Amino acid sequence: MKKISTILIAAAAMFGSEAMAQLDLNDPKFAVWGETVEERQSNLGASNYLKEALDSKDYVSATGYLQQLLNNCPSAQQQTFARGVTLYKNKAARAKSLAEKNMYIDSIMLLHDLRIKYFGDHPKNGRDYILDMKARDMLRYRESDRPALLASLKEAIDAGIETGKTNIDIVAIYYKNLCEDFSYDDNITADIILDEYERLSPLFAGVTGEDEQYKDTFETSFGMSGAASCENLEALFSKKLAETPDDEKLLGQAVALMSRANCSSDFFFDITERYYTIKPSSETALFLAQGFQNKGESEKALKYLREALAVETDPAEKELLYVRIGLIEIGDKHYSAAAEAARQVRGINPDNGYAYFILGQCYAASSCEDKLGGASVYWAAYDAMSQAASLLKDEPETQKAAQQMMNAYRAAFPQQETCFFADLTAGSRYTVQCGLAAGQVTTVRYR
Numbered sequence: 001m002k003k004i005s006t007i008l009i010a011a012a013a014m015f016g017s018e019a020m021a022q023l024d025l026n027d028p029k030f031a032v033w034g035e036t037v038e039e040r041q042s043n044l045g046a047s048n049y050l051k052e053a054l055d056s057k058d059y060v061s062a063t064g065y066l067q068q069l070l071n072n073c074p075s076a077q078q079q080t081f082a083r084g085v086t087l088y089k090n091k092a093a094r095a096k097s098l099a100e101k102n103m104y105i106d107s108i109m110l111l112h113d114l115r116i117k118y119f120g121d122h123p124k125n126g127r128d129y130i131l132d133m134k135a136r137d138m139l140r141y142r143e144s145d146r147p148a149l150l151a152s153l154k155e156a157i158d159a160g161i162e163t164g165k166t167n168i169d170i171v172a173i174y175y176k177n178l179c180e181d182f183s184y185d186d187n188i189t190a191d192i193i194l195d196e197y198e199r200l201s202p203l204f205a206g207v208t209g210e211d212e213q214y215k216d217t218f219e220t221s222f223g224m225s226g227a228a229s230c231e232n233l234e235a236l237f238s239k240k241l242a243e244t245p246d247d248e249k250l251l252g253q254a255v256a257l258m259s260r261a262n263c264s265s266d267f268f269f270d271i272t273e274r275y276y277t278i279k280p281s282s283e284t285a286l287f288l289a290q291g292f293q294n295k296g297e298s299e300k301a302l303k304y305l306r307e308a309l310a311v312e313t314d315p316a317e318k319e320l321l322y323v324r325i326g327l328i329e330i331g332d333k334h335y336s337a338a339a340e341a342a343r344q345v346r347g348i349n350p351d352n353g354y355a356y357f358i359l360g361q362c363y364a365a366s367s368c369e370d371k372l373g374g375a376s377v378y379w380a381a382y383d384a385m386s387q388a389a390s391l392l393k394d395e396p397e398t399q400k401a402a403q404q405m406m407n408a409y410r411a412a413f414p415q416q417e418t419c420f421f422a423d424l425t426a427g428s429r430y431t432v433q434c435g436l437a438a439g440q441v442t443t444v445r446y447r
Contacts, residue, residue, distance in 0.1 A: 081115035172214035179225035193227035353391030360385035368435035380437035
């Protein structure tokens with residue numbers, strides 16, 4: 001087989017020589033191949049022979065031709081290095097010992113470095129392109145050498161950022177490995193994890209399609225790293241903000257990361273309110289509202305929910321805001337305000353079960369003086385809560401609560417005797433005359 005390969009290379013050499021004989025090797029454009037015509041002819045031939053040797057898997061001959069090209073004309077063409085990498089990858093795959101394989105891998109990395117030296121300024125396949133390939137080869141062959149791997153991946157990313165041609169799969173791979181090593185490598189601090197997150201996350205802005213998987217990897221790596229704990233975030237940002245307390249960009253980063261980590265410390269609320277003062281927005285108002293709601297400070301939560309509502313234009317978002325306002329007001333027993341929020345929800349979306357869940361409680365809790373002793377409000381409350389239960393099928397816990405309240409309201413219906421003296425019969429229509437349910441048309445029912 002080797003003999004056949006040698007014959008094929010010899011045949012190619014003959015045709016190559018005939019082709020080169022027709023070239024004017026005195027032309028200055030061939031100067032990269034050697035100083036004399038003879039050197040240029042020899043090196044051009046070696047380039048052709050290298051390709052043919054690789055095609056025929058004659059790696060011994062290919063090694064000789066590659067060495068000639070690297071010694072005599074390394075800046076002649078990029079294909080020399082690309083073919084050299086192919087050659088040593090094949091030799092590494094056939095190595096008979098680990099030491100031999102490592103030697104070939106060293107050669108692969110050296111070829112990448114030499115290619116950067118001679119072609120790093122290439123407009124298309126320059127330094128960023130070559131470093132990306134080297135990083136992928138490091139990942140393939142030197143994954144266990146963690147510092148070298150991370151350095152290579154980072155170098156490729158930095159070069160891509162400089163040229164605006166970053167491959168985000170490499171960014172996701174780098175950050176995932178960085179976060180994994182954070183758990184045992186003391187040289188990788190929480191500050192590094194957080195700073196790299198801030199630096200690299202904008203690269204994923206607007207990704208779509210298959211690229212979303214890399215964004216998910218990036219975000220998941222950050223969330224699982226352990227560096228994004230509230231304690232670490234507070235320690236980091238308290239130090240930075242002590243120097244520049246009103247730095248809008250720094251405050252924004254701190255708020256985003258700490259809200260993502262579900263922080264609830266006084267420090268978090270302090271910086272979030274400070275950020276909101278500098279740059280008010282619906283999103284930040286919601287951060288504050290949720291935080292104060294979790295702390296049980298409903299008055300502050302409502303303040304920010306209403307501020308968010310004042311600037312919100314999306315009906316779906318307004319609907320959610322009104323629901324949250326209504327539920328907080330119910331919890332504070334502000335039934336009139338809760339009922340108003342619920343009516344706003346119903347006006348936007350009549351099929352929102354929470355509107356009726358809130359209204360039912362408001363009706364039942366409001367005072368009413370009528371000929372039934374105020375018991376008519378329970379008919380309206382039952383009707384509203386029944387509608388809530390039918391619309392909240394996707395919210396089993398809330399639906400269960402609605403059904404329990406229905407039972408309580410049914411137990412509070414007026415007795416038959418009370419309805420008789422009020423001249424009301426079961427099944428007849430009745431309009432509630434008082435309380436928050438005033439004007440609601442319902443049905444007479446006995447306890």
